[in-house]
Amino acid sequence: MDPMPAPAPVPQDLESLTAALEAAEARLQSILQTVPDAMIIIDEQGRVESLSATAERLFGYTKNEVVGRNVDMLMASPHHDQHDAYLKRYLATRERRIIGIGRVVTGRRKDGTTFPMHLTVGELQLADRHYFTGFIRDLTDQQMTESRLKELQSEVTHMSRFMALGEMASTLAHEINQPLTAIANYLKGCGRLLERMTGEQALVLRDAVGKAADQALRAGDIIRRLREFVARGESERRIESLPKLIEDASTLALIGAKENAVTVSFRLDPAADLVLADRIQIQQVLVNLIRNAIEVMSEGGHSRQLELATLVAGGDLVEVSVSDTGVGIAPEIAAQLFQPFVTTKSKGMGLGLSICRTIIEAHGGKIWVDTRPGGGTIFRFTLRAAKGEGRSLVE
Numbered sequence: 266m267d268p269m270p271a272p273a274p275v276p277q278d279l280e281s282l283t284a285a286l287e288a289a290e291a292r293l294q295s296i297l298q299t300v301p302d303a304m305i306i307i308d309e310q311g312r313v314e315s316l317s318a319t320a321e322r323l324f325g326y327t328k329n330e331v332v333g334r335n336v337d338m339l340m341a342s343p344h345h346d347q348h349d350a351y352l353k354r355y356l357a358t359r360e361r362r363i364i365g366i367g368r369v370v371t372g373r374r375k376d377g378t379t380f381p382m383h384l385t386v387g388e389l390q391l392a393d394r395h396y397f398t399g400f401i402r403d404l405t406d407q408q409m410t411e412s413r414l415k416e417l418q419s420e421v422t423h424m425s426r427f428m429a430l431g432e433m434a435s436t437l438a439h440e441i442n443q444p445l446t447a448i449a450n451y452l453k454g455c456g457r458l459l460e461r462m463t464g465e466q467a468l469v470l471r472d473a474v475g476k477a478a479d480q481a482l483r484a485g486d487i488i489r490r491l492r493e494f495v496a497r498g499e500s501e502r503r504i505e506s507l508p509k510l511i512e513d514a515s516t517l518a519l520i521g522a523k524e525n526a527v528t529v530s531f532r533l534d535p536a537a538d539l540v541l542a543d544r545i546q547i548q549q550v551l552v553n554l555i556r557n558a559i560e561v562m563s564e565g566g567h568s569r570q571l572e573l574a575t576l577v578a579g580g581d582l583v584e585v586s587v588s589d590t591g592v593g594i595a596p597e598i599a600a601q602l603f604q605p606f607v608t609t610k611s612k613g614m615g616l617g618l619s620i621c622r623t624i625i626e627a628h629g630g631k632i633w634v635d636t637r638p639g640g641g642t643i644f645r646f647t648l649r650a651a652k653g654e655g656r657s658l659v660e
């Protein structure tokens with residue numbers, strides 16, 4: 266007897282296939298719900314198949330508003346206009362320009378605002394169909410940090426040039442004023458002698474010597490005015506958070522310090538909080554001191570520990586210190602350390618510390634240097650503490 270014909274396998278297979286598919290779909294959905302990354306899956310026409318909950322939040326759309334639509338709605342120009350062409354080109358040529366490489370592009374939220382994002386694309390082939398999975402990282406914070414850093418850097422660089430100019434003008438004024446005064450005096454003497462002489466030549470000479478004396482005075486005036494202008498500066502003192510000032514300045518100064526293997530530690534007294542300061546100028550001081558410290562420690566042969574500390578110094582003062590474990594101050598310059606043009610560096614201008622002193626003294630503080638017990642140097646300066654009620658000014 267013939268055996269009973271086996272039941273057609275199709276329905277059973279279809280059933281298990283459907284179940285498997287449903288299970289896979291459920292698994293995918295649960296992944297998309299929980300994955301912390303923004304993830305979008307599209308088909309080869311660029312239509313959104315599904316997206317993660319994080320992607321919904323990031324772009325401000327709900328799933329239903331996006332699924333089935335072209336993914337270019339989530340992009341800003343030029344990718345918005347060219348995405349279809351990118352896909353077509355890839356499917357035709359298989360030339361990878363973004364898949365597996367990743368790049369920074371501009372995303373577009375539902376409200377039309379745009380943001381920088383890093384996009385990595387993976388590819389999936391099922392039977393003869395392609396799917397693409399995009400992983401998206403929002404770079405807004407990172408770029409804000411970078412652009413804020415650039416802004417800080419350019420402010421401090423500008424200020425450092427400005428202060429260097431001021432310091433040079435002031436030194437020049439001091440150095441040049443004396444010979445200029447001597448020239449003017451000699452010329453006046455000559456003028457008086459010439460007054461007693463007669464003749465046409467004496468007249469011409471008297472006129473010339475008089476003009477020369479005027480020019481010498483004029484040169485003195487120019488220098489005096491430059492000095493006054495710089496001394497007036499553009500100092501703008503406000504209530505600032507000292508820990509924030511230190512944090513910003515150290516970020517700036519420490520760029521690149523990792524290569525020098527410097528270990529940085531902070532010992533900030535919470536009571537030394539608000540100070541009265543021109544933010545950029547005090548950052549300038551800190552950057553100068555930190556850079557000097559890093560430079561001296563990168564000479565090698567000793568441990569490289571930089572410590573930034575604050576404390577309440579009594580009265581209405583707070584004290585800030587920058588300490589290093591370098592070789593210490595060269596004895597031959599120790600006495601004139603804060604004078605302009607004093608340097609031991611072949612490419613140094615020797616203006617950094619004199620600028621620091623000018624700034625700190627203009628703030629009503631003091632700056633000095635101590636030898637660090639165990640080797641190295643500690644630069645310390647004081648600033649006026651601000652009363653707590655001014656806090657709202659900085660927030």
Ligand code: ADP
Binds near residue numbers: 558589608
């Ligand atoms: P520059 O850095 O152009 O030399 P500065 O006024 O900043 O100008 O510094 C003057 C000199 O002080 C430096 O050349 C260096 O010899 C010395 N100096 C500054 N900071 C330190 C430090 N932390 N340790 C040892 N020497 C220092």
